[in-house]
Amino acid sequence: MLLDMETLFSDAQAVTASAASTNVIHTAAGKLKEISFGQPMPLLVQVVEDFATCTSVKVGVQTATDEAFTSPVTLAETAAVAVADLKAGFKFPINFMPKGNLGYTRLYYTVAGNNATAGKITAGFVAAHDNSYQDM
DSSP: OOOOEEEEEEEEEEESSSSSSSSEOOOOOOSSSOOGOBBBBBBEEEEEEESSSEEEEEEEEEEEEETTTTOOOOOOOOOOOGGOOOOOOOSSSSOOOOOOOOOOEEEEEEEEEEOOSSEEEEEEEEEEESSSSOOO
């Protein structure tokens, strides 16, 4: 799986409390919905360090018309994933960029229960997914 620094939301970002991704990706409004030939834009959101002490984490894809995310719109959000499943290698089930891009995109990580004492995520757009299914 190839990751590009220009399309990376989080690079081993420590997620110990609810927070936005470190990086925001700027695109022309509506242009990031699809890549060539109308194919959806693949997205990878993967745990790279085991989470500990929190109850669960969910991931949302947010968009806005400005980089400050004055009025963020959530395009998609995962169900809460239990901390027992949040081990290195786990991939959150958002596989493609949802429709509705307003010009700026970020991820938002919501931590439930206690703040996590450990846990990191790497996330970004990829050329393609390297697996046909995920064992969950």
